[in-house]
Amino acid sequence: MTEPHRPSPAEQRAMGEDIAAGDAPTATIPSVRVGDTRTLPAVDAAETTELTAAPGAPPRPEPRSLPEVATRISTQPGPDLAGTTTLPRPSPGGPERRRVTTTLRATDYWAMLGAAAAALATAGLLYTQLTPFTGLLGFAVLSYLLFLGVYALLVSLDESGPAVPDRVAAALAATIAYVLLAGLALVIVFTLVRGYEPLLFPNFLTQDMSLAGPLQGLEVGGILHGIAGTLIEIAIALAITVPLGILCAVFLNELPGAFSRFVRTIVEAMTALPSIVAGLFIYATAIMLLGLDLSGFAASLAITVMMLPIVIRAADVVIRLVPGTLREASLALGASQWRTVWHVTLPTARSGLTTAVILGTARGIGETSPVLITAGFTTNLNLNPLEGPMVSLPLLAFRLIASPEPAMIARGFGAAFTLMVLVLVLFVLARIIGGRGPGRLSRRQEHRRVRRSRRDAARMARRAAQRANAYALPSDAPAAEPPR
């Protein structure tokens, strides 16, 4: 414990007098408290030794050079007060209250509320009485600007200097964030509100559009073909993307060198590929050159070309986050490289990889433009990806809302609703799975791991026992029981 401030002699004198005059109660501390040097709050080792040395000896010649506590004690005569400690007296107003550490004060709230009220009132006055302004957006913008002005004014009454721009910047940042989120909420709520209507008809999810003419109401026809098409296309795309993408990411991390650097550069460049160009590429190669139909498979290929760089890149980042110590531990135990990858690297990165794949899936599911070019359009349910056109949900939504018929537009919104729900579900799934850092396990995974390592331990013990038996003399004790 360091002493930042050594009292000057005059101050010490004053202290000494203070002790002599006013601090008499120290001598009458009940014996219960006496001698418990551990409760000394601010005395370091040197001072404590001096305290214990103090009782028998006469008062030290230079008590004033000691810090306050020691001074106080060594001036108390009498042998039975050895190691007397002055405890801080309880503060006068009962027990000490916990300090509030929040950075917000009541005046902040009031300034904000007052500014908001003033701004709304002023803008309302301007809009209804004083000026010919109209329009909701203008009202919102004007009242917000007024709010900022009034808020700055109110804060400047309380605070000074740099506090005013500080408050205004905080308010501005919060507003921008919530405006953005309001935009997101608007998009989602709008899609859900406009799109729920066709979903009230049970046929909407169980029929395709083959029976519904252009003027047919919502009671016939649905988007089953779109749902099936989406699932088939994304399944094929995932079947190619996931193994290839993760293999490539493993390659980038496990075999570093000039070649993998080159691959990484190309992959990064390809994330810039506009999705419509991916579709055009498949159209020109698979369809025009190789003579494939406009089909679900072609659409899957287009989605694959688009998704592959995204998944590789995300997986690359996640695998790079696996702690090197884990890998090295595995290698040091003698595991081969692929065993390390298979049993250490990939399981550690599992949640991150899952998140990468799911987010890539969400992107792939929602992508319209490559599908628009390569999948064709049909009103019938088509479960064969290799033959004939196949629609997916985004394509269906895109085509249906371009129709002039209200029922078709409603179906388009229904398709968008379904798509949005699908994406939301995938997203929530990704958050639940990907919430953990690399190597963190869920309870079930932990249990499984514990069970597995118990099994391993038992197996090793059995082997050891067998070996011991094989080398042991036959007259020895019977085979040792494998320890549990």
Next chain:
Amino acid sequence: MAATVTAPLPPEDGGGPGGPDDPGGTVQPPPAEGEDAPRRVKASIGPDDHVFRLLARAGGFTVLAVMSLVGVFLTYQAWQALQVAGWSFFTTSEWNPDSGVFGIAAVLTGTVLIALVAVVIAVPLAVGTALYISEYAPRGLRRTLVSLVDLMAAVPSVVYGIWGLFLLQPELLVVGPQGDGLPRWLATYAGWIPIFRVDGFDPRDPIAAGTALTSSTFIAGIVVAMMVTPIACSVMREVFSQAPAGEREGAYALGATKWGMIRTVVLPFGTGGIIGGTMLGLGRALGETIGVYLIISPVFEIQTHILENGANSVSALIALRYGEASPFAISALMAAGLALFLMTLAVNFVASSIIARSRSGAASDA
């Protein structure tokens, strides 16, 4: 790597100290006497690792092949059309490949304008949101906000397009027969600036039809901004949150307010992230198709009045015209696609090199 260290063993050392009943025993090489020769370290990999490495290399090679194929094939196909069009490909506005008159002057201008509008709207939103999430938001709220921004990036573009077409344009921006809203206000009060001028529409004329303000570059740009903001925002947030704690505390210790700290520590530290995130958003905005396609009404002339009805972009052109099945028309579209790809590629490349070179550096995955 399964590296086995083979230390030179003296020949008289037989089975090792362990013996047969201690197979896991370590073999201790006797200390070298006299000279101190460097150990020979030899990595020998087993057959399984050979297979693994072969497989991994094959995976990498496949990806490389697919990706290169896209680029090479795109260039090869585009070459045919580019040879016919020559340099006029970059100066012609019309798009009639079958009569040999085609060029990307109009669509490229449109693409860039839409992307610029999107970026101008997106950047303040992204910076503000990123600052709020990394600096101001309560700790418990932070993760939720990050998730929401990520969700915003995952919303399908067709949903944004539908939102723009059915809600944003008719209900918020160009309301009613006279088209009340922000575009009209801009045309009225900022019409003297060339890009805000609207030809054939007098905003002070009470019976002027609002349809002149629909389907414009501006509205398409707003829709694209919605898609671009979360991408830019997540890059910026990541960089902001890496601003070193020591410097933050230093700023506070010198008496800075929170805003003072942000201005002197976080923003200078995150400059690379802001620029890189913006460029990344720009790259995405250039390639956006469906949201633009749903909003605009395509025109094939250089349209620099962003509020005026009619706009175009390269990707919308491809979506519009791919149905013309003649191989040459496809080749011409390929050329347009190639131009677009090269542009996004350049933008992304600049973005990632800016991010990598900034102080916040390589740790961010942008």
